[in-house]
Amino acid sequence: RFLTSDCRSPSLPLRAGAMSRPRPVVLSGPSGAGKSTLLKRLMKEHEGVFGFSVSHTTRSPRPGEEDGKDYHFTSREAMREGIDKGDFIENAEFSGNMYGTSKAAVEDVQSRNLICILDVDIQGVRRIKETDLNPIFISIQPPSMETLEKRLRDRQTETEESLQKRLEAARIDMELSQEPGMFDVVIINDDLERAYEELKEILDEEIKKVQEAKS
Ligand SMILES: Nc1nc2c(ncn2[C@@H]2O[C@H](COP(=O)(O)OP(=O)(O)O)[C@@H](O)[C@H]2O)c(=O)[nH]1
Numbered sequence: 001r002f003l004t005s006d007c008r009s010p011s012l013p014l015r016a017g018a019m020s021r022p023r024p025v026v027l028s029g030p031s032g033a034g035k036s037t038l039l040k041r042l043m044k045e046h047e048g049v050f051g052f053s054v055s056h057t058t059r060s061p062r063p064g065e066e067d068g069k070d071y072h073f074t075s076r077e078a079m080r081e082g083i084d085k086g087d088f089i090e091n092a093e094f095s096g097n098m099y100g101t102s103k104a105a106v107e108d109v110q111s112r113n114l115i116c117i118l119d120v121d122i123q124g125v126r127r128i129k130e131t132d133l134n135p136i137f138i139s140i141q142p143p144s145m146e147t148l149e150k151r152l153r154d155r156q157t158e159t160e161e162s163l164q165k166r167l168e169a170a171r172i173d174m175e176l177s178q179e180p181g182m183f184d185v186v187i188i189n190d191d192l193e194r195a196y197e198e199l200k201e202i203l204d205e206e207i208k209k210v211q212e213a214k215s
């Protein structure tokens with residue numbers, strides 16, 4: 001229903017012995033839309049299928065977040081240095097902090113032949129489109145701005161200032177995500193079960209490929 005274009009890659013002829021790498025998945029959408037909730041469940045229910053591209057960020061860790069697992073928490077100076085050295089595929093400023101996907105983060109997952117999941121904002125989506133990563137682009141959207149604000153407030157991770165910045169970024173995101181060709185699929189995360197089922201269905205073919213390659 002929300003399929004806006006064909007998200008399956010054309011099957012390319014392979015060299016004898018060459019393993020086709022599973023296609024990465026980019027999850028984007030407003031902060032608070034439910035990306036982490038959905039992807040954590042997806043990874044938990046499909047052990048050995050997905051690998052998370054651990055981004056770098058200059059924001060402070062939240063309670064429960066682990067360095068090297070949720071993010072590589074770093075300083076502006078260190079991150080700037082890495083960007084200048086060419087270590088990053090993309091980077092962006094979001095709500096007063098820097099975020100970026102390192103080449104190593106993606107390579108680490110791809111070398112294990114797992115489906116690489118990237119959680120990036122809309123600026124990241126644009127930058128990744130310029131690379132040869134060829135992911136499936138999925139946007140997770142809240143049912144409304146009001147629901148998004150409520151979810152963000154209930155999550156209790158933001159100050160009033162960072163919450164307002166996220167809501168402002170969400171307005172831009174919600175508009176841009178409608179642009180033709182920006183995403184392969186847009187999932188409205190109203191009912192969590194339904195959104196999760198939709199996500200699984202979209203990724204079904206890719207999941208099966210990885211599972212079959214292992215067996
Ligand atoms: N461009 C880009 N955006 C990222 C990256 N990592 C995370 N983000 C985005 O940064 C935004 C803020 O993330 P975060 O601080 O974890 O807050 P949350 O999304 O509200 O949990 C979200 O839109 C993420 O998708 C990255 O490596 N690159």
Ligand SMILES: Nc1ncnc2c1ncn2[C@@H]1O[C@H](COP(=O)(O)OP(=O)(O)O)[C@@H](O)[C@H]1O
Pocket residue numbers: 029030031032033034035036037038151152154155189190191192193195
């Ligand atoms: N479908 C849903 N219904 C109600 N609450 C949800 C739903 N999806 C996510 N949430 C809650 O909303 C908040 C934001 O979700 P989260 O996964 O952290 O979003 P994101 O990673 O996109 O910033 C969390 O507290 C989460 O438990």
